[in-house]
Amino acid sequence: MSKSTPLNRFDVDVVVVGAGPGGCMLSYLLARSGVKTALLERHNSLDREFRGYFFQPLVLKLFDQLGLLEDILRIPHERVDMFKFVDHGKTLFEVRFDELEPPYNYGLNISQPPLLEYFIQQSSRFSNFTYFGGTTAKNLIKRGDSVHGILAINQEEEIELHSRLVVGADGRYSTIRKLADISQTMDKFEFDFVWFDMPKALGKDYPLQIKIEDEGMLIYIPKGEDQVQVGWVIKKKTYPELVKKGIDDFIRTLIVIEPDLQDVLPYHLKSFKQCSVLDIQVGMTDTWVRDGLLLLGDAAHIASPFSGQGNSLAIQDAVIAHDSIMKAMTTQGSGVLQESFLKNYELYRKPAVAEIQRIQAMQARLIAIKNPTFLGLRRTVAPVARRTSLFKKMRDKIAMGVQKIEVNTSFFLSQES
Ligand SMILES: Cc1cc2nc3c(=O)[nH]c(=O)nc-3n(C[C@H](O)[C@H](O)[C@H](O)COP(=O)(O)OP(=O)(O)OC[C@H]3O[C@@H](n4cnc5c(N)ncnc54)[C@H](O)[C@@H]3O)c2cc1C
Numbered sequence: 017m018s019k020s021t022p023l024n025r026f027d028v029d030v031v032v033v034g035a036g037p038g039g040c041m042l043s044y045l046l047a048r049s050g051v052k053t054a055l056l057e058r059h060n061s062l063d064r065e066f067r068g069y070f071f072q073p074l075v076l077k078l079f080d081q082l083g084l085l086e087d088i089l090r091i092p093h094e095r096v097d098m099f100k101f102v103d104h105g106k107t108l109f110e111v112r113f114d115e116l117e118p119p120y121n122y123g124l125n126i127s128q129p130p131l132l133e134y135f136i137q138q139s140s141r142f143s144n145f146t147y148f149g150g151t152t153a154k155n156l157i158k159r160g161d162s163v164h165g166i167l168a169i170n171q172e173e174e175i176e177l178h179s180r181l182v183v184g185a186d187g188r189y190s191t192i193r194k195l196a197d198i199s200q201t202m203d204k205f206e207f208d209f210v211w212f213d214m215p216k217a218l219g220k221d222y223p224l225q226i227k228i229e230d231e232g233m234l235i236y237i238p239k240g241e242d243q244v245q246v247g248w249v250i251k252k253k254t255y256p257e258l259v260k261k262g263i264d265d266f267i268r269t270l271i272v273i274e275p276d277l278q279d280v281l282p283y284h285l286k287s288f289k290q291c292s293v294l295d296i297q298v299g300m301t302d303t304w305v306r307d308g309l310l311l312l313g314d315a316a317h318i319a320s321p322f323s324g325q326g327n328s329l330a331i332q333d334a335v336i337a338h339d340s341i342m343k344a345m346t347t348q349g350s351g352v353l354q355e356s357f358l359k360n361y362e363l364y365r366k367p368a369v370a371e372i373q374r375i376q377a378m379q380a381r382l383i384a385i386k387n388p389t390f391l392g393l394r395r396t397v398a399p400v401a402r403r404t405s406l407f408k409k410m411r412d413k414i415a416m417g418v419q420k421i422e423v424n425t426s427f428f429l430s431q432e433s
Pocket of ligand 1: 187
């Protein structure tokens with residue numbers, strides 16, 4: 017990388033802001049394609065805010081296309097054969113990954129920090145890649161409406177990164193999106209989640225599931241070998257009421273839903289300080305590309321947590337963005353990458369993400385039913401419906417995506433440089 021002091025100026029082809037699953041995947045793909053790439057992450061360590069460990073089966077296939085799956089499976093992980101919705105003790109429906117075509121017939125539960133670290137290590141094997149940890153993007157370098165790079169702070173030192181493209185992969189509260197003044201259309205979502213981590217009780221299994229009872233919905237998400245993340249769905253903005261009733265009342269409610277929690281919860285959960293609330297948002301960013309700018313992952317769209325889609329969507333975006341960026345670079349020659357050359361990425365991905373959001377909204381409506389007649393109908397119809405081809409098609413979309421996603425390996429350098 018060329019550095020001309022005293023400005024701390026760096027010139028690259030692409031600056032990727034945010035080392036989440038989307039940013040790490042795109043940086044790796046670009047680095048491996050010979051593109052001069054800088055990846056910025058504001059945290060010093062990749063052990064950043066907790067962002068779910070579950071990855072859909074499609075992600076296995078994409079990692080395999082990179083030739084990295086075998087290595088990744090050396091990182092401690094769990095295979096997830098299915099996730100299920102349990103309604104008053106009876107399975108309402110199961111999304112069975114183990115019925116998919118092998119070898120991509122399971123979901124992956126894997127801690128994000130070592131996975132992201134692995135991607136950065138692999139990218140660093142290419143001399144055209146630089147990782148800026150502990151570096152926060154603060155401003156866009158703009159000429160007119162087009163973006164020419166970013167200003168960032170690294171350990172109180174200002175740096176300038178000049179580029180042909182800035183990628184905002186900086187999550188749901190994206191600074192890049194805000195700096196570019198791009199609006200988002202937010203959907204109404206009537207729930208919030210309360211989360212806490214809990215040690216697994218010895219010999220007890222905690223499958224990935226949503227358990228629905230009259231009192232509410234309990235979610236288990238396995239988190240590493242000895243922990244499980246417990247989620248409790250509450251009506252939006254009612255967390256202060258829950259806190260007011262006290263932690264013992266909360267524990268009692270959860271034990272009514274899941275009596276087995278009696279063995280762990282009273283000894284483990286002592287205060288609401290151990291809990292965090294996830295303000296569930298669902299939204300779509302109105303424009304994903306501009307001259308010199310591209311948004312992906314949560315910066316471009318926020319999916320609801322139903323059926324764990326966010327990680328997979330961000331990685332799918334990265335795969336398609338890589339293809340569009342490489343084609344734009346080849347077609348356009350030099351200069352800031354033009355919106356017209358990047359637009360294919362947005363046109364391809366946006367309807368697919370919208371379809372996933374519709375499927376999630378349908379799941380949420382089904383789960384939230386309170387009317388006794390519809391409840392009865394749900395319990396009768398859902399177990400039958402899960403055996404239909406329509407349901408299987410939906411399962412395939414959840415697991416493998418709604419459109420063709422293939423890594424374009426034709427751009428890869430034949431050797432590491
Ligand atoms: C509690 C929780 C649980 C979830 N569980 C799951 C799950 O199990 N499965 C699933 O598929 N999805 C899950 N999701 C959603 C999923 O985590 C996101 O959809 C996914 O992380 C999006 O990836 P991303 O790369 O777009 O952004 P992120 O993973 O959010 O990464 C963005 C990165 O950008 C960095 N950043 C932000 N601003 C700046 C800046 N100005 N400069 C430099 N760096 C910056 C951040 O520190 C962060 O590392 C969960 C989300 C939450 C909140």
